[in-house]
Amino acid sequence: MPSTPDDETDYLPCATPDPGRWQEVAPGVLWIRLSLPFQLDHINVWALDGGAAGWTLVDCGLGDPRTRAAWELLLRDALGGRPVERVVVTHFHPDHIGAAGWLVERTGASFAASLTEWLFARTLSAGSDAATDAAVERFYRRSGLEPEALAAVLGRKGAYGRGVPSVPATLTRLRVGDRLPVGDRLWTVIGGSGHTAEPVSLHRQADAAGPGLLISGDQILPRISPNISAWPTEPEADPLADYLASLAGWSALPAETLVLPSHGRPFRGLHARAGELARHHAERLAEIEALCATPQTAAAVTRALFPRPLDTHQTVFALGEAVAHLNHLIAKGRLERRAAGPGVDLYRRVDDTAAVTAR
Template identity: 80%
Template structure:
């Protein structure tokens, strides 16, 4: 979701690749740009040169035929037909993991991510059962969505499997603190949470050949804030608390680290960007708290936060983000959730500011 842009954080020493193109952004690191058929119309993929051992790919785009055709050209041209040692996925979202199974089969590469991200991807790719669909319908009904909006969200059944036709059956598990060798250099796995449960970021320290590098996935982006959502399967979750804690963790990296994000351009200014994202969410929380002086549904809060027209995918993320902020305020004791039910109508959750305000 949008945050305040800051042109000064852009890294000016490289040009943005065309879709399907690439650009060396640091010694041994290729920036590959892949198209996406969404409002967020691209994803950045990073290819790390491991010398004679082969390439390490970080993320891989969707698993649709158009993307796979682009990958055939990239394997030949950008990667020079050399081996691919491993495919690393930062998290389970389709634009990051969609082509992973195809790439692993096509190249014989190892597959690596965190255990949680792999398990979620395997579960979602297998499809949902009636019980899961019923849980989703109940969750979005309680949000107070209008019938047309509710129908649009429920019609997305099976969308994940269409974008992720398969997930590798085996993995190398990555944990925070692990060292990932690429050629004669190492990248350290940095954990986090919020955007998803256990995303993977990678840090390479500066040396005589180049600066500190951080492949951040979606955890920290230069122009937008990553979506922080509550989903029907864990309706009382507080992923915003996890995300805000993760933002504090970037302070251990050097301030001039070159950040290689999944969307947008590489940038410097990691610490300031983390502070900006924390401030963005603080503003959202204050806005919601003011809205809920009068009882509001999650749908009403969503419309206030995101007044522009939303397609079904955007609406899904917007509702999830609104509930994430509402749940965080409940956890802080600043809001309470009460059920409201008119005769003959399903129950809807209302959120209102608490009478006795807890400390912030």
């Protein structure tokens, strides 16, 4: 995952809040930081002041006791005990939607997300069946994971439900281009794809009362690249093509927009950061294509891309990212996938000369 040195990023000049605390980053916009029990140890969530109607919360952290305890204090202190009008989630990942069911019940707020992200969350939180379990096992066996790593990954069964114990039963559906009123300000729903299927970001235009803002979710992050993964439920998908197309779309927003990301610190430089992320993926693709001059399993490609020791949680995301890049190269005609032994796939670079001869 690429890093951007601090001296090359125009970060907002304010203190980063401690876990469970907050910082105003624009009039009526609170930056709240919540803890996560992973190497990526925090998530930023956002509280938008809607005046008499109450607050709009964007993302909400995991559905665990620590997060609920943090929200109890935040509802009292950061939000002043005032009503919460709605809870918006950018996408279905547990650190974004995990506490949504509890928050909606606790506050009486409405719930808003894209339909796809809500359906994913509802499906995954309900648990799996035998067919799904078999598809998950087949996906990871095909990758060539070693037996110990395979057993650890398969042992994570039910991890989503532990982070997302409930999902709101009713939805206000968000579509690209929708205008979300918060007090006397409008936030426009911006689309995209790649990190998940139908994430939403929220954009507020600059005016005399404040700067242009983009709540970007995980689509644009300042120091790490959002995870772009293929998953067992859609093993041959090409989410990287979707993500690269989404990056190109950020050029439609003003370059000076203040980006409020889910991880890291608020920053300016949206267009430059989108370009950096596109170059990062181009470099990854070139690295993988060269590596596959000799046939490789997805697990071997993962080890080459992420040579540091990985825990099981990190292994799942690293392997998913490797498969996404492999699938993209297959779609581009640069690699081919062939079975090598029972249930294991090998990826090999397509020889340009042979490909021309075949045509």
